[in-house]
Amino acid sequence: MPSPVHTCSKTFSGYPCSHRQWRHQGHCRFVHGYSRSFRFWFRAVHLDDNGFVVDFSGLKSLERRLAEQFDHTFLASADDPLLASWRQLHEQGALDLRVMANVGMEASAELVWHWANELLLERDGGRSCCWKTEARENEKNAACFEALPKWFGADQRLIDH
Numbered sequence: 001m002p003s004p005v006h007t008c009s010k011t012f013s014g015y016p017c018s019h020r021q022w023r024h025q026g027h028c029r030f031v032h033g034y035s036r037s038f039r040f041w042f043r044a045v046h047l048d049d050n051g052f053v054v055d056f057s058g059l060k061s062l063e064r065r066l067a068e069q070f071d072h073t074f075l076a077s078a079d080d081p082l083l084a085s086w087r088q089l090h091e092q093g094a095l096d097l098r099v100m101a102n103v104g105m106e107a108s109a110e111l112v113w114h115w116a117n118e119l120l121l122e123r124d125g126g127r128s129c130c131w132k133t134e135a136r137e138n139e140k141n142a143a144c145f146e147a148l149p150k151w152f153g154a155d156q157r158l159i160d161h
Helices: 056-070 083-091 105-124
Strands: 006-019 032-044 073-077 097-100 128-136 142-146
Touching: 006 056, 032 056, 032 105, 056 073, 056 105, 073 083, 083 097, 097 105, 105 128, 105 142
Parallel strands: 006 073, 073 097
Antiparallel strands: 006 032, 032 128, 128 142
């Protein structure tokens, strides 16, 4: 039987940015944008001194990182054949370029999962972790990434949903 755990979640929203899926055969190959939001699910085997899984006030650096990456930015995949053009437009001040391995929502969910766990490992020493993230492009479409970081403990299991 798995150990009891506490969980909580936090949502950050309001990150308008644009991107394109240059390999896509349909309309997603064109530059388009969304106001992205991100939801993080946290877990801990025991609560902190305040009785929290995660103290949300300690997530300011994660919130800043989300804003730096996604707030009024243009996201380009590192292998986009127009990357040189996007860099030129960035240098000319026409867009605020962020180059990513993959600009899709699935890859974005995984990226921010890593960011959250870097912060939690450093801050809480492994007491808490982020076990799931959701990257949402609008009210209809979202992608999730779900995993326990290796350092959280091999005996920990995801909660059944």
